[in-house]
Every structure is written in structure tokens, then in C-alpha cells.
Amino acid sequence: MDWELETSTCNGLKQEKQLCASQRRCYSLCRRKSFSAFVASKRDGSAEEGSPPWRCCGQTFNEHSAVHKHAAGTHDAEIRQLTQAAYERSLSQLGEEAETQRRTEREAEPVDISAWIPESGHISEEQLQKGPGKVLLFYRYCPVEDPHAVRAWQEALCEKLHLTGKVRLATEGINGTVGGTDAATDLYIDAMRSHPLFKMEKEDFKTSDGGPECFKDMRVGVHKEIVPMGMDPDVISYQLAGDHLEPEEFHEEVKALLAKGDSCNDTILLDCRNFYESKIGQFTQCLAPSIRKFSYFPDYVDQNLDLFRDKKVLMYCTGGIRCERGSAYLRSKDVCKEVYQLKGGIHNYLERFPEGFYRGKLFVFDERYAISSNKDVISDCRYCGGPWDQYELCSTEFCRQLVLSCPACRRDDGRTACCPACQTKGRAPHHREECECTDGRPRIPRDAESHKGNLVFAKDVLISHSEA
CATH class of the missing domain: 3.30.70.100 (Alpha-Beta Plaits)
Incomplete structure (x- = not known):
């Protein structure tokens, strides 16, 4: 899993600040993967069941957090060397791919696209722009x-x-x-x-x-994928997706689930969106994984197979596209009894049932951040705890996370920075990936009952719009 470093970043940050934005993203990805690979190398594969899973420097570690802190604090230099080597390999590979693409484009015959451009002479330029x-x-x-x-x-x-x-x-x-x-x-x-x-x-x-x-x-x-799940489309194809349910059918399924209440143990209503989306809007009694981006969804499934075993799963997302690949991945594990997905996503459902079982805002990936069909507010301001569900960008230019900060807190205290690291002067702020407020690690719930009907969120839910 792509666990983000919260320490061991000072030298990395100095190096990253000298790079352009795309290079910083590449370097940050290499650092996370190198850190993850280093931790994975310390897993004791020969240990008996019930024994500590990690061993390093003569110590044993039972929890992810413990071995991560040890690796970040003790093996910083080794991880930086691994990161630099991975970064240089990535740059070399990207350069080769770019040259191959340029060569392919030069050799490709030009395609006449004029037949695909609609005639617009009957519409004025003013109508197209205003x-x-x-x-x-x-x-x-x-x-x-x-x-x-x-x-x-x-x-x-x-x-x-x-x-x-x-x-x-x-x-x-x-x-x-x-x-x-x-x-x-x-x-x-x-x-x-x-x-x-x-x-x-x-x-x-x-x-x-x-x-x-x-x-x-x-x-x-x-791109390689039209929705970035991080899985090869040739291996996990949309053709393996779950059965589609029209909004009316999905509504009836949710209605039946809610009618059973706590006695229902054979059906899971699964939100496969990211936690900052689920924070401000959700279906009643859903299971919303605490994942920062969709590429963490496969990890969540892998770590929770028992949660889905012999269950009927009802999946939903914003417009349906993530469910296509997400349901295909879940079905590939061959543990569920049935896998269904909401056709057209929440968008379609709200058109038919604006006052249905989905409550709160619908997060959208543009400058609006959210749209609504009902007046429910299910989230709160991270500072005062009052009801609030409109995101603002963190005021720290280097961070630019999304933060739930109500007008009163912004007006009275200027509270738009997303975490203490962003508010501290004289220090280099964290990158998005390491910002402590995101708690961006894909924390995996292992107890089905403790998450039934709940949302599993970081204390302060924030996300970069560009990471959506």
C-alpha cells in the first residue's frame, strides 16, 4: 500500500522544491513506493501464524504504524537512496516512452476528423459563448x-x-x-x-x-485507463463488471436493506468513492472506505475479503464509471454472492429520487466542488464542529488541500489552512502526499460490524482537487 511518509521528508522536500510540478509528482510517487517496498522487505514470511509480521534491526513489529515510524526514523538514508534510484529509472523510462510516442505520431498517417465536426453555422458565436x-x-x-x-x-x-x-x-x-x-x-x-x-x-x-x-x-x-484505478485494463476489464441496476431497482434494494435494519447481515451497500466525497454526501447505512483516491480501492478489497464473503454487494459512485472497474475487481476475487452497481451513479439516482436515500451533497470534480438535490448537511466544520459541507482550498499555496471551513471560522480566525504544518511559519510545509491533515493512507477497516452504517474518515478530511 502507498503509505505516505510523515517524517523523513526534510531532505526530500529540499530536493523536490527544485523540481517542476510533474517531476515533483514523479519523485513523490517514487518515494512512497520505495518506502512501501522497504517496509514490505521486512515482513517475516516464515513466521508462524500469530507471530509479529515485521522484523527489523533486531526488533519485532505488530502494527503498520510502528514499523513505518521505525523505517522513517532509522532508515531514512537507505530509503532516500532507493528513491533516487527509482526516480532516475522512471525518468529514463518516461523519456523512452515519450520518444516512442513522438516517433509513432510522426510516422502515423494524418486522420481526417472534419467528418466528425458538427455543422454549427445555424448557431452564432455568441450563443456558443454566452x-x-x-x-x-x-x-x-x-x-x-x-x-x-x-x-x-x-x-x-x-x-x-x-x-x-x-x-x-x-x-x-x-x-x-x-x-x-x-x-x-x-x-x-x-x-x-x-x-x-x-x-x-x-x-x-x-x-x-x-x-x-x-x-x-x-x-x-x-492515458492507460479512463478512470485511474492502477490496474491493467487487459487484466481487470470493464467487461467483468457487476450487474447494472436502474435507479428504481437500486432504490428498492436500499429500501429493503433499511427495512431490515441491524438484522441485515447478507447485504453491503458500498460507496466506492473517496473519503472526501463520502464525507459530504452518502446513502443511508452505507459502507464508505477511508481511501484517499480510487487507486487505493484494490488494496481495500484485498485486505477485506472476509467482509464481502458470501454477501450481496450494492455499489455506487458519482456517475457509474468507477463502479465498472471496481465491481470487476471485486468479482475477480470470487468471494461475493452477487455484485450489483447503480447504473449512471448518484447523478442518475438524484434525477429520479431527489429526496431519496442519498443525503447531503454530491461532490463534483470542477470549480463548484459540490451540487445538491436536498438540504441535508451531514458533515461539519473542522474547526468549530458546526454543520458545514462546502470545501475551500487551503490558504497555504504549497499545500492546496480542500478543507471544510465555515465562514465564521474563516472570518474570525482566518482558518483556511488545513493543518498545523501549513500554519507554522518558518518551516517548509508538507507536500500533499505527506500533509498530516489528509491522513491519506488507505486505512483498512477489518471489523465489519464496527463500520456498518458508518463512514470511516480521517479526523480532518481534505484532498487536492488535482488528485481527484
Whole structure:
């Protein structure tokens, strides 16, 4: 598991501050993986059942926290050497991949994308740029032989329609959220539906109030996965996903689950989103893992197989895409009795049941941070404890976590920094990955009953918008 270092960072921070943003992310990832690998190397594989699982420097350790503190405090120099070696290998590999991609792009024949650009002569430029608007959320899993050609089309299409947002492409499909005027987004939907690859219907696009102002720019990229779970799509394919339930069917399942109350021990309502999303909105009596990002979900499943054994699992996420891969991974473990997922995610459910069993806000990955269909507030301000569910960016420029800080606390005490490390002057603030307020480690609940109907959260739930 990618356990974040909370100590042993001073020299690393000095080195990282000299790097650009992308290099810092790469270095930080190498440090976490090196730390994780070092700890894993101290596991005593020959120990009998019930014996301490880690041995190092003549000591035995029973808990993750104990062996992590020992490694960070005693073996800092070794971990830095491992990190540097891994970082240099990563840079070399990235350079080779970039050169291969450039060579491939130079050799590839140009693709005529004009046929995929809709005619917009009947709509004025003013209509495309001004007026009421909305935000679209969509995805489609399907084979894409040439994602770079699709990227060129998406870039040209979004530029023509003055859309903003983010689109991820891979050989397994497309995933996007874009904002624009009503006229522009309608044309975008028409263009997507007419493209021969995707075969999408109008109901495949989830909509909410917004517009181009909800995003800073338009980004279209080609990636390994259209949703970053960290698993090879060829190994864990969306084709292994659980059975889809329409919102009405899902509603009835949740209703039956709630009717049984504490006596229900054969069904789990599983939120496969991240903890900062579940913090402000959730289905009643759900199980919400304390994971900071979706790539931790496989670790959570692996450490909790007994939790799901012989159970019926009802999964949900924001728009449905994470459930596609998440349910496929859960099914690959062959422990569940049944695995179902909410078709279209919370977005679709709230359109049918705005006052249903989902309470609180729905976190969204744009400048709005959250949208709502009911007035319930299920979270609180991290400073005063009063009801509050609107995130603000940490005021420390280097950190930029999201923090739940109510207007009174911000006005009276200027409380928008996310943790003491960010508030302390004269010290280098923590990076996102090590910021103590995130408690970003994928803490794994092992007792099903202690988490039934609860949320498992860090004390102060914060997250970088870019990590979403």
C-alpha cells in the first residue's frame, strides 16, 4: 500500500522544491513506493501464524504504524537512496516512452476528423459563448484502436464549441466532464452520438447546472485507463463488471436493506468513492472506505475479503464509471454472492429520487466542488464542529488541500489552512502526499460490524482537487 511518509521528508522536500510540478509528482510517487517496498522487505514470511509480521534491526513489529515510524526514523538514508534510484529509472523510462510516442505520431498517417465536426453555422458565436449553460458528465467503455486520433478530434471539437473541462481517452474508451452553454453542449452531445465508435444515447450524458466557468481550461489526454484505478485494463476489464441496476431497482434494494435494519447481515451497500466525497454526501447505512483516491480501492478489497464473503454487494459512485472497474475487481476475487452497481451513479439516482436515500451533497470534480438535490448537511466544520459541507482550498499555496471551513471560522480566525504544518511559519510545509491533515493512507477497516452504517474518515478530511 502507498503509505505516505510523515517524517523523513526534510531532505526530500529540499530536493523536490527544485523540481517542476510533474517531476515533483514523479519523485513523490517514487518515494512512497520505495518506502512501501522497504517496509514490505521486512515482513517475516516464515513466521508462524500469530507471530509479529515485521522484523527489523533486531526488533519485532505488530502494527503498520510502528514499523513505518521505525523505517522513517532509522532508515531514512537507505530509503532516500532507493528513491533516487527509482526516480532516475522512471525518468529514463518516461523519456523512452515519450520518444516512442513522438516517433509513432510522426510516422502515423494524418486522420481526417472534419467528418466528425458538427455543422454549427445555424448557431452564432455568441450563443456558443454566452447564455445559460450546463456541465456534462459521461463515459463509454469500448475498444478504441487509435486514441490519439480521437484526442485530435476532441480538441478540435471542444475548441470550436468553446467548451472547458477534462476528457480522458484510452484504448478502453472515453471519460469526460465538460462545461459550456446550452447550445454548445447540445452540439457536443450530437457529435458524440454520431461518432461511430461510441454509440451513445442522450441518457448517457448526466447534466447539471453550470457552464464553461466551472473549469479553468480544456484538457484532453491519452492515458492507460479512463478512470485511474492502477490496474491493467487487459487484466481487470470493464467487461467483468457487476450487474447494472436502474435507479428504481437500486432504490428498492436500499429500501429493503433499511427495512431490515441491524438484522441485515447478507447485504453491503458500498460507496466506492473517496473519503472526501463520502464525507459530504452518502446513502443511508452505507459502507464508505477511508481511501484517499480510487487507486487505493484494490488494496481495500484485498485486505477485506472476509467482509464481502458470501454477501450481496450494492455499489455506487458519482456517475457509474468507477463502479465498472471496481465491481470487476471485486468479482475477480470470487468471494461475493452477487455484485450489483447503480447504473449512471448518484447523478442518475438524484434525477429520479431527489429526496431519496442519498443525503447531503454530491461532490463534483470542477470549480463548484459540490451540487445538491436536498438540504441535508451531514458533515461539519473542522474547526468549530458546526454543520458545514462546502470545501475551500487551503490558504497555504504549497499545500492546496480542500478543507471544510465555515465562514465564521474563516472570518474570525482566518482558518483556511488545513493543518498545523501549513500554519507554522518558518518551516517548509508538507507536500500533499505527506500533509498530516489528509491522513491519506488507505486505512483498512477489518471489523465489519464496527463500520456498518458508518463512514470511516480521517479526523480532518481534505484532498487536492488535482488528485481527484
